[in-house]
Amino acid sequence: MTASATVPARADGRALRAAASRARIAAAATTLFVEEGYAGTPITAVARAAGVGVQTVYYSYPTKADLLVGCLDLAVDGADRRDGGVDLAEQPWVRAVAAEPDPVRRLFLHARGSADLMGRAGAVLDLVRVGAAGEPVLAAAAERDEARRRAVHRVLVEASARDGVLRAALDVGQALDLVTLVLGPETWNALVRRGTWSGLAWARWAHRTLLADLAPSRFDPDA
Known part of the structure; x- marks a missing residue:
C-alpha cells in the first residue's frame, strides 16, 4: 500500500474521532445546561463532564452558543450537523x-x-x-x-x-x-x-x- 493510499484512512479516522468528541461534548453539555441552566454552566464544567480539555471544547464549538446549537443538533438529528446523522x-x-x-x-x-x-x-x-x-x-x-x-x-x-x-x-x-x-x-x-x-x-x-x-x-x- 502506498503512502498516498493511507491518507484517506487517516483522515477518516480523524473525522470519526472528532465526531465522537463533538457528540460526547454535546451530550455532556445538554445534561448540564438542562440541570444547571445555560448561563450557569461554565465551559470548564462541560469539559470535565465530557472528559476532555477546555481547548477541545472550544475547538469543537468556538462559542457557548455554538455548543448549545450542537446540543440541539444532537437531540434532533442524533449528531452534529457537520457529522451527518438522520435528518x-x-x-x-x-x-x-x-x-x-x-x-x-x-x-x-x-x-x-x-x-x-x-x-x-x-x-x-x-x-x-x-x-x-x-x-x-x-x-x-x-x-x-x-x-x-x-x-x-x-x-x-x-x-x-x-x-x-x-x-x-x-x-x-x-x-x-x-x-x-x-x-x-x-x-x-x-x-x-x-x-x-x-x-x-x-x-x-x-x-x-x-x-x-x-x-x-x-x-x-x-x-
Missing part, C-alpha cells in the same frame, strides 16, 4: 406518517413521533428560544428548527388535504399553523417537563385535539 425529514417516524393510508392512524403516528422528538429536544429548544433574544447564532438555530419541524408537519397536513379529511374552513397554511402549535415545544414543556403528563398522554391529547380541529365535523357549518 428530521428522513427519520423513520416521518416516513411512516407519509406511508400510512388511514388518516386517523396517520395523525396518531405523527403525534407519537413528535412526542419522541420533543422528549429528546424539548428542553434544549426551551434554552435555545430563551437565549435567541440576545444571540444571533441561537436566533438562527431557532428559526431553522421551526422551519424544519413545519416542513415535517406539512407532510401530515398535505396528506390530510389530499385525502379530503381536512376541514373545509381551513387552508393548508392555517392547518399547518395549528399542527405546529399543538405539537410544539411550548405545549410539551408546559404539560410534560413542567407539568405531570407523560409523553404518551401528551401524544394522545395532541391526537384528540388535532382530530377535533382539523377533521370535518357535522357540527361545523363550513365542513
